Amino acid sequence: MAFYKTGLQLPVSVARDWFVEFRLTDTSCLSIADACRTANNSSRGEGHLITFQVHDLEEIRSRLCHNGLAPTPIKTHPWGANVMYLNDPEGNRLEFWCKRSMDQN
Secondary structure, three states, rough: OHHHHOOOOOEEEEOOOOOEEEEOOOOEEEEOOOOOOOOOOOOOOOOOOOEEOOOOOHHHHHHHHHHHOOOOOOEEEEEOOOEEHHHHHHHHOEEEEOOOOHHOO
16 A cells, blocks of 8 residues: 555545555545455555556656655657556556657657
8 A cells, every 4th residue: 555655646535444445536435445354355565567657757757766666767659658567565567658749749
């Protein structure tokens, strides 16, 4: 939970002893729960990809580095996006991307 709250600086909208919900936008959230206390006891998170579309990828990367995290360098993909990656402590791969601006073509 600390990775998402402190490292990614996501605001907490609901917090229980085994469940935290982070507000992403007015209409979306990310919920993280202790798998042992849920009805669907899932894996340790290995192999999951969580994607965040952001407006300013360089600012997000700078903030993550400032918070002691180590995202990959930003890469430009031919499908029209800039992207970087970061793994959370449980092995989930986080992808941060934004549409490439026209002046970057």
